[in-house]
Amino acid sequence: MTTTDPAPDPRRPRRAPAGAAVLREDVTEAIRAAVFEELASVGFARMSIEGIARRAGVGKTAVYRRWKSKLSLVLDLVSAFAAQGLPAPATGSLYGDVRALLEVASHALRHPVASQVIPDLLVESVRNPEIAQAIKAALLDSQHGMAALIVRDAVARGELPASTDASRLLDVAVGPLYWRLVVVRDDLPKGYLDQLSRGAVAALRV
Structure with a gap:
């Protein structure tokens, strides 16, 4: 006797694959806005991931999930511009x-x-x-x-x-x-x- 998996219920929200990181867009935008504020306040040399995270109201991990360093974050911003x-x-x-x-x-x-x-x-x-x-x-x-x-x-x-x-x-x-x-x-x-x-x-x- 053969069995098949039940058809997915279209009413249920689709889950991300196991192990995949789901990055919320609102958090990403909050971090980008925080970069502007941090740069205007302290400049690139004194800017830190900690300061950006604090302004964005997120943890440092949320920043590092998206960018590996403050340099890559700023370069991404400039490239988007x-x-x-x-x-x-x-x-x-x-x-x-x-x-x-x-x-x-x-x-x-x-x-x-x-x-x-x-x-x-x-x-x-x-x-x-x-x-x-x-x-x-x-x-x-x-x-x-x-x-x-x-x-x-x-x-x-x-x-x-x-x-x-x-x-x-x-x-x-x-x-x-x-x-x-x-x-x-x-x-x-x-x-x-x-x-x-x-x-x-x-x-x-x-």
């Missing part, structure tokens, strides 16, 4: 595209990762190649890809010479914006993005 890329603007003109780029960048640079976390990590990146690579991805790689598309379209429309370097767009447009919002931490006066866009377009055409 870098992954929030937006498609390049397509307004039909170089000025319009540059203005749209600066609008997006101004919002991104006000994000806690850019305004609080990255400046501190830039100091640490001098001593740590992993941090340096993560910062490069967050600050440069995604923005460079967008700038390259803007320059390519402008060249196709005859607004810029084919020899134009996309990196110059970041230098003359996003660079001053980063300085003002992240380094100086000053508000943008009315019309600033318009003036910066016109200046960037003029500089690219020189």
Whole structure:
């Protein structure tokens, strides 16, 4: 006589496989929020897993289940920020595209990762190649890809010479914006993005 296992009852909650760790998303988000607060309060060098766990209201084990160290935790946060890329603007003109780029960048640079976390990590990146690579991805790689598309379209429309370097767009447009919002931490006066866009377009055409 053969027997078969009874069919699973769809009304019963499905259990995780034996030995599998079930990580609650609300706990993960609480830990990520605690990292921002800890970095803003004490900086990366003095930040500790104990301090993060205390702010998140969890035990250290909950943190270590998700990240092996404070470095891997912070790199994960920065990488997630870098992954929030937006498609390049397509307004039909170089000025319009540059203005749209600066609008997006101004919002991104006000994000806690850019305004609080990255400046501190830039100091640490001098001593740590992993941090340096993560910062490069967050600050440069995604923005460079967008700038390259803007320059390519402008060249196709005859607004810029084919020899134009996309990196110059970041230098003359996003660079001053980063300085003002992240380094100086000053508000943008009315019309600033318009003036910066016109200046960037003029500089690219020189």
